[in-house]
Amino acid sequence: MFKFNFHQFKRRMLVFLAVFGPATITAMADNDAAGVATYSLGGATLGYPILFLLLANTITLALTQEMGMRLAIVTRKGLGDLIREQFGIRVAVFIFSALAIANLGTIIVDLAAVKTMASMFHIPAIPAMLAVIAITFLFVVRGGYRSTQNIMLFSALFYVTYIISAVRTRPDWGLAVSNLVFPHGMAVTADYIKQYVIIGLGMLGTTITPWGQFFISSFAYDKQIDVAKLKYSQIETYAGAILTSFFTFFIIVATAATLFTHGIPLVSGEDAAIAIRPFAGNLAGILFAVGICL
Amino acid sequence: MSFTKSRTFYLLYIGQLVLAFFIIVATGVSLFQLAVATQVLNALMLPFIFYYLLKLTDKRTLMGKYKNNALQRYAVIIAAIFISLASLFVLAATFFK
Numbered sequence: 468m469f470k471f472n473f474h475q476f477k478r479r480m481l482v483f484l485a486v487f488g489p490a491t492i493t494a495m496a497d498n499d500a501a502g503v504a505t506y507s508l509g510g511a512t513l514g515y516p517i518l519f520l521l522l523a524n525t526i527t528l529a530l531t532q533e534m535g536m537r538l539a540i541v542t543r544k545g546l547g548d549l550i551r552e553q554f555g556i557r558v559a560v561f562i563f564s565a566l567a568i569a570n571l572g573t574i575i576v577d578l579a580a581v582k583t584m585a586s587m588f589h590i591p592a593i594p595a596m597l598a599v600i601a602i603t604f605l606f607v608v609r610g611g612y613r614s615t616q617n618i619m620l621f622s623a624l625f626y627v628t629y630i631i632s633a634v635r636t637r638p639d640w641g642l643a644v645s646n647l648v649f650p651h652g653m654a655v656t657a658d659y660i661k662q663y664v665i666i667g668l669g670m671l672g673t674t675i676t677p678w679g680q681f682f683i684s685s686f687a688y689d690k691q692i693d694v695a696k697l698k699y700s701q702i703e704t705y706a707g708a709i710l711t712s713f714f715t716f717f718i719i720v721a722t723a724a725t726l727f728t729h730g731i732p733l734v735s736g737e738d739a740a741i742a743i744r745p746f747a748g749n750l751a752g753i754l755f756a757v758g759i760c761l
Numbered sequence: 762m763s764f765t766k767s768r769t770f771y772l773l774y775i776g777q778l779v780l781a782f783f784i785i786v787a788t789g790v791s792l793f794q795l796a797v798a799t800q801v802l803n804a805l806m807l808p809f810i811f812y813y814l815l816k817l818t819d820k821r822t823l824m825g826k827y828k829n830n831a832l833q834r835y836a837v838i839i840a841a842i843f844i845s846l847a848s849l850f851v852l853a854a855t856f857f858k
Binding site (some may be wrong): 500501502504505507508523526527530531533534535537538541542549550553554558561562565566567568569570571572573574575576578579580582583593596597600603604661664665666667668669670671672673675676677680694697 | 775785797807840848
């Protein structure tokens, strides 16, 4: 008969909590402004059927993040150093340039989101953007692993706002959940398919990012997780990927239930919050907007 | 991390922030179109990243008994193939309207 061993359970939980962090932080960082904007656009333009991509997205995210994590824990080296050592300086420069370009794009989107937020709350946009730049830079220069971990885990609380927003839009939950398994309930046109592939690829690109690989590698490296605890880190990586997609699901459901169902196109950032308001109420609209900014 | 190495990193980082600031102020681009465009760009680079990630995690000299199992390897290869095909479609749709 199975006997519950409390001490063993307690010890295991403590080990899990000790390695907890890197994957969940990376997963949380994946749902940044660029991510929320892309998921919102997917929900608004394509409706519930875009949810079908979520499963494949989650599996690919979990697999590749686990590889990055395992690599850092086993070799005890950063990903940048490993690439240079194993493939030479030319490949390293190539990867680094690709990363810099992709990074710049994401920074532009995140700053554009700050501008949108500022205009929504009637704050002068340029000072707000400069303030965010200053805070970000200070944070990158002065902050270490621990402060990053705390801020990210704190901001995860705000992701709960998407769940509230989604519930208040009174979505068709049956249609939403069944679309996770197979896409249905849409009018298939050539333009729809084209939009589906483009936005779908964007969704994949925002969930699984080149920098995410470096992120998880450097976090696992900083935390100096022991190889013996690899199993727990793997569990955390998979849990982190599922958690990311869990919030993504509600972002898409909120916009699909409102913007897509009522045929409202999503052009500017204000639209998302304003359009969701009549259906979900003032509070949900504001919460959604604040969530975008974080 | 040595001081010069980190100084380069910070300079690059602040450079990106400032460049992003001027692009937004100068052009006033739409948040959502920009978001999809940049995230598609991200996706286009993934097959390359996956390739090097697989090569590293498949190396026995590097990983020992912790190298990839067949399931992990093939799942990521399949993902890379799908992403490459979708990327080609998106590139074709963008350049040949």
